[in-house]
Amino acid sequence: MTSETVTDAGTEQSVPAPIDLPPVGEEVNLDAYENYFNRELSQLQFNYRVLKQALDTTHPLINRLIFCCIFSSNMDEFFEIRVAGLRQQMKYGRETVGVDGMLPEQVLTEISRVAHEYIHEQYDILNNVLIPELEKENIHFVRRREWTPAQAEWVRNYFEEEILPVVSPIGLDPSHPFPRLVNKSLNFIVELDGKDAFGRETGMAIVPAPRSLPRLVRLPDEVCDGGDNLVFLSSMIHAHADELFPGMEVKGCYQFRLTRNADLELEDDLEDLASALRGELLSRRFGDGVRLEVADNCPEELVHFLLREFGLTERDLYQVHGPVNLTRLMAVGSLVDRPDLTYTSFSPSIPRQIRSKESMFDAMRKRPLLLLHPYENFSPVVDLLRQAAKDPQVLAIRQTLYRTGADSEIVEALADAARRGKEVTAVIELRARFSEAENLELASRLQEAGVIVVYGVVGYKTHAKMILIVRREEGRLRRYVHLGTGNYHAGNARLYTDYSFMTCDESIGDDVNKLFQQLTGMGKALKIKKLFHAPFTLHSRLISLIEREAAHGNKGRIIFKFNGLTEPQMIKALYRASQAGVKIDLVVRGICCLRPEVPGLSDNIRVRSVIGRFLEHTRVYYFGNNGRPEVYCSSADGMERNLLHRVETAFPVEDPALVARLREDLDTYLADNCQAWVLQPDGSYLQNQPGEGEERLASQLVLLERLTGKPS
Template sequence: MRTEIVRNLTTGREKSVPAPVDIAPPGEKIDPDSSANYFNRELSQLQFNYRVLKQALDTTHPLINRLIFCCIFSSNMDEFFEIRVAGLRQKIKYGRDAPGADGIMPEQVLNEISRVAHEYIDEQYDILNHVLIPEMKEQGIHFVRRREWTPEQAEWVRNYFKEEILPVVSPIGLDPSHPFPRLVNKSLNFIVELDGKDAFGRETGMAIVPAPRSLPRLVRLPDEICNGGENLVFLSSMIHAHTDELFPGMQVKGCYQFRLTRNADLELEDDLEDLASALRGELLSRRFGDGVRLEVADNCPQELVQFLLTQFHLEHRDMYQVNGPVNLTRLMAVTDLVDASDLMYSSFSPTIPRQVQKQETLFDAIRKRPILLHHPFQSFSPVVDFLRQAAKDPQVLAIRQTLYRTGADSEIVEALADAARRGKEVTAVVELRARFSEAENLELASRLQEAGVIVVYGVVGYKTHAKMILVVRREEGVLRRYVHLGTGNYHAVNARLYTDYSYMTSDESVGDDVNKLFQQLTGMGKALKIKKLFHSPFTLHKRLLRLIKRETELGEKGRIIIKVNAMTELQLIKALYRASQAGVRVDLIVRGICSIRPGVPGLSENIQVRSIVGRFLEHTRVYYFENNGAPAVYCSSADCMERNLLSRVETAFPIEEPKLVERLREDLDIYLADNCQSWMLQPDGSYIQNLPAEGEERVASQTVLLERLTGQS
């Protein structure tokens, strides 16, 4: 997005703001091809991260959950720098720095990222230090700083340092025989200023102390040396207090924490002979990729900051001086260290539909009519039970499943292994390249192979992102296929944190389609004709364009609702612009990155974009087309991004049962009515949170769905 710099006349501080939008004269239409009509994807992703940070100030969330949102912001920013910023730097490094659809060059984007990210991170630490920590102190949870330690606490810390830290820490003096160490990505480290000579007469003046990754970043002080409440101390404070013990006989002039973020994106060739072996090698190098960001304590002298920047080949814009711990993500440990259940969301019990409860097996329930589950409000257990029952059922002959993010110790993996050990034909398409889950997927692939499962790694060059299970069962001498299709991963933990849809059916055409998709993934040959499903990289993109065009031809009678995690694919955006220009009402519910510019007269005045950010991570993907009163509705594993629609294996599956179509529309309407957790994207690129007007009923979509589907809040 285009931005301008303005100065606050009250504080004198400068801040970047979206630039004014060009609009067409009345009655004229804007050319959808203009670069001014598209927001930059990296800057849009930054804005999503900021909406997550803002949850830390939302007092409708319990206090500990607000702290967790602050930590999630840090985690999101880590990945943003590891992948998106690293990618921009790579483009510049290798001369591929062409402007994007928004017309902005990568170098300009990096400058704007630096400006905006510095503002957001400054605000994050301001929220932590002046809002969250004081409020937690009021609730009896204390982060005890060094200057606040009592003599008893200081003595306890000294003993802890000697017994737990000193034996495992390895200080590194910098001299010709000890060059600057190669530090692990995102590890906590200290740069230490020294005065004096060591035992060998060396006078280096500087050392690096890597904090052992095996040690907790937060430690609870014993209750008997505290005056009530829950008392926590930072590992960094302990190391700061006793750095001199790491360098006996020398004077420690200063000790400052820092943290380096590296490029963590894996680059694999398309013509690999052994994907698993190549991936194992790349995982080792991920920890030591090129530096992309330096975080350092705000009291670190500038000469030391410059020394670190030089070591990591970074510029001043890549440096973030912070007022607090440089690794805030590790603050999530608070939930395990304190007894504060009253300061967190209470647990809830996901429900299981009566249709499932009434039947003896999942096969009986699915055969009666298709099942649609909305996680986390409805339990993920029927999906697990579907596989467990299939593994044990003597009538089941074969099971096929795609696995993207699952977890090596998951019940689903165990069910597949059990089925293979019982002699069933079991095939697992394991996507090894699921970002940051690669090591886990390598492990689960090995476990499955050991149990006798046929493991396939999909198609090189096309990530297998589709979520599919196919069970083949013999019933009265005839083979029947049972299918599960989902918008999310087969990960039981995520199913409690993410919103997703699971669809289970025995529809013959759907079963035949899924069977053909597995044939394409595990075998070779031409793309097979699919009847009901859309699938990328073959039909999904053009079918969506066709559905948008059909609504466009209806003009003002047209209606489109799309709920996805990201919207960046240019042809799809242009099609939506043309639909808006034809009078079609378009509602987009886009959680994160959104490149479309809504509400611009002559271009997108009929398009609204909102983002839902709340207790759960919105992850459902739904494509709804009114179709002149005969709705066409698809759930999907795919977002509206070029990679999903054109260079991955994805599915979009139709929801045809009238009651399920009605239910999906009701869910979408709840999101569209949200006036608490929704943020509206403005024509200038900013987001404004929807808030209930005076006297207006509060509608928090996730709370409404939780109450409706579980009877709890």
């Protein structure tokens, strides 16, 4: 598959080339490579949509800068995991062809081409749009050539007091080989002339920037003429590099950064997962190199020297006009006090149903509760656990933890419950990517409090979000359940959109109890009444429900909202449903391998991606069911890993009022004409724009006003 460049709304975006469509009436081969987009290239396009938010003037200026930084962070992870995985396939001769038919070598070549375009555009946006606009707001990144004498003197003092005592320059000679540099660390390659105190004439040195120091420092007001004045750590090191090599001439000093393979590989037959993971975390910092970022003024001979040292080629080289780690520019938000340039704060609402209730148990017995974070407060979930910890009628609490944080209120509530003598079990997924160290600390803290900690099932990440509380009431046991689409992390609940479902439905409580039995014990899969659960029934049941809609023909209706769609069998089922006349809308935030609106294949499928202030994270499966809608919320995306290789749940929302509420939320996303990007048959994304005379409708702002009362 080749690619070409198309123009969308005045910007160039790399997309797969248009396909040759079959003649009308000819049967479509659902297995044909051209019916699928490549997973990695689709991920890159999502990152690009995030970058484009930096140009969207409906976002406040500092948040536009943060979107630019988020793009960098996303690209880091993309290289650390996805590019590293492709390189591993080639290194060990395990190349596999995806449903799109592309080999790893082809994908890597295309990734390099597209990523270079996107990163070049990122620096163009930073240098020619964001920095000039910040200057107009009196926020300055003060370059070395612009320092006043007073500022230069302050920088010299800062260098001598804060940087010099902790920096470790490394001269390169036979006794000082090239150092093993930490993944994504800021470093400098320095050209030297002259001999040192021992008579060595190396000509070259490496200076790792101290990781303990901030990459961006605010100059004191007394050495500035007003406004917010920021200086890069790299500028300070550049300015005083000669002090690191006394008596020698520094001919040049250039930034670079190496991105390494950061994926963890653990065997399936481990005896002690926690111990093995601790060992792997140490190696993550020093995996194989996958990308080299270098300042664009670095001499060619030094660039090629670095490439040779890291075993990389020009395809892996990114020469940038600016700092090599833009993620650190996120610090601007905390270094300057400019609330007028950031999103207006809001108070998440609490539904009337629980506002006047002292007991969460009383509220849940009255009717099930559905919360949409961050518009609605996450505190009821915390309150449920706090009350359970203190309630003498509560006998047991069980919970899955994926990304939570060792210092969270939820962890404190679980520890408190255990100290009060309740039976508390936590199923902790240690392998939550980039949260492994935090989860090891979390496990230790809970164990010290007396919580029974298990690590799920080796080979299947426990990604389901479940709380089960067993309470004695009037001589019988009643189960209270929380099920969610997102993590038990209060910080994420302010930034991610996720549903929380709280119920004491007996069948759901029994199902969740059986799932915990499977996770903590051993035995055959137990029969589940209402929930779908991976890796056992979720995939097959979703396919079955899609096929049921197909049987309704043009009366069928499907709306899915999730973060990614890659699983081939689900895509094929959606293609068949489309061919049967079912109207299908997919709200897919990130990766989408399905090709929509292709005549004879997917005429009735529309795909959109919503990008805005909050990270869209809800997973909802809506089936029209011939006028009797069935709706499921889930922890699972439409991806192989979720549906086949993880422990996941999809739970029904049956209360008619809540079903109507979910449909209203979905319709809001489908009506979005500002924040939605529509996937085209050729693979490009076009951002929706209001038609002439049409009112702007941004789904996140509509939900914010609807659920919090805050004007949009």
